[in-house]
Amino acid sequence: MPLFDLPLDELRRYAPAVPAPADFDDFWQDTLHATAATPVLIDVRPEPTDLRLVDTWDVSLAGFAGDPVRAWYTRPSGVDDPLPVVVEYVGYGRGRGLPHERLTWTVAGYAHLLVDARGQSGQYGLGDTPDPHGATPGGPTPVTRGILAPEGYYYRRLVTDAVRAVHAARALPGADPTRVVAAGNSQGGGLALAVAGLVPDLAALVTSAPFLCHVQRAIEITDAGPYGDIVTYLAVHREAEAAVRRTLSYVDGVSFARRAQAPAHFGIGLRDTVCPPSTGFAAYNQYGAGTGGPAPQRSLHVYPFNGHEHGDATHVRRQMRWLAELLSGTVDRHA
Template sequence: MPLVDMPLEQLREYQGINPRPADFDAYWKRALEEMRAVDPQVELVPSEFQTPAAECFDLYFTGVRGARIHAKYVRPRQAAEPHPAVVLFHGYTGNAGDWADKLAYASLGFSVLAMDCRGQGGSSEDTGGVKGNTHQGHIIRGLNDHEDNLLFRHIFLDTAQLAGIAMGLPEVDEKRVYAAGGSQGGALAIACAALEPRIRKVAPVFPFLSDYKRTWQMDLAKDAYQELRTYFRHFDPLHEREDDIFTKLGYIDLQHLSHRIRGDVLMFVGLMDTICPPSTQFAAYNKMTANKRLVIYPDFGHEHLPGSTDKTIRFFLEA
């Protein structure tokens, strides 16, 4: 078959090339301490959209740096309590999606919480100086500042905070909270399960935000990773700081977080993916030490993977 990356045998052994900062563990310890010190001030507002089978709410909470984060919360009306919940994350620049997208889970007795990433296409605040959608540039936001100000640091913390809020809802079984998403959503599902290790199961689909230097090496700093090229062109045109830049990006590199996951993992990858190269995804998967399974689609790229949603639901339904 044609290749866009390494042969599969090499992918299964690949360990990534993006540097891991020496103080990586201290960095995330400090970040989590900041998150836990925040009073989330959770607010539930009934939505205009309601169904006979599920109640729908706009859920708001305060994240790090004072941002009010929005999530759609769908709660089955007739489910036993406590019941399982799934936390969903969307693709880059997007939003939590339609209410109807969550009803399949609600029909199976799951509560669903779908987060709007700060600064992207939903209703969450970006407190970095602007209101509204900043569209892209989130990978490089903060690179010229202290590493504690990287925007994806805050977004990763939002995922963990939302999962903790889900676990504290009286109707939810805190031991059966799961995470899922595709592309950026797959990355955030991994980050969520890594930073909130009580997540019982995680199902990432072709995760973004892993092994940035490999993407650069493959000349794939385009599409979703275009901002890496933009950054170098504007701020380091001679690549004099290249090593320092990739090391700083290592703080928000999934491959360095994925070993922290304690729940079961079901991950999906397409071997023809030129948006999030397979090797970058394997870098994160190969470092996972939890119980894990990988579903490989040889002929598919960064697109819908047939059967992946069904497999994810079955995974979450397994005892």
């Protein structure tokens, strides 16, 4: 894939106006308040595995509307001290999979909560969390499900699940509730970014190729999925454009980024047609700009010759080193 978006020097300055709805903050405050009184942990039980160096728990947490959301919680075996928790969100079409599939953060010395994505199992990975609200008007895919109104939109539920997972992580055995990190790639990166904008005392954000950023531009410059699913929906439902654009404005990562306060580490590939680079730069360049306080510390790694895979294992190593330095106090939390 050749370079198709803005030149890198323009990307580094790219901070477009992405207006949030006037009731954006009230919408999310009301959404999260609706489940705030519901106990966040439904069930936490040890999970027998063949893994000798980590301990695993099968977790059910109460997400949007109290719906059960599944997650794997892992910790290094034999470690009694409370540990920082990396709450990781999965990519589009994926699920939490099997307990041994994602162990990087655990073997790096963290507790790790891997959160399922409701109603997405089967495309790229296994999951076991249903979405009982799937009958709202819209298209057949997750990104178009309920897209005609923000109240019924699928990502309202998924973002709520993501925030609730942070609260669940703080209540899990062996977790340090003051050091909870939101992490993810693609859809997971978009969810982690939303969490950073909605949870004021998050310890850190680790995001790469974040989905749902500057969405109005994304659906105009790429037809790769999942954005392509929105394009396909509008190609048939031509009269729905205004309603769809309004709904998407309530979940745009740029609006969440402007409200975020936690130190942040980003990764972007310049040949990414799935989550175009300008959309990620739009969020990065405005990260923390709307808080009125000191700018949070932020770091960005750019991969000029990579697409949606960005830096792969090289980038993960950079994430681990950055987070270890941040949590040890050797990285200033403010820019």
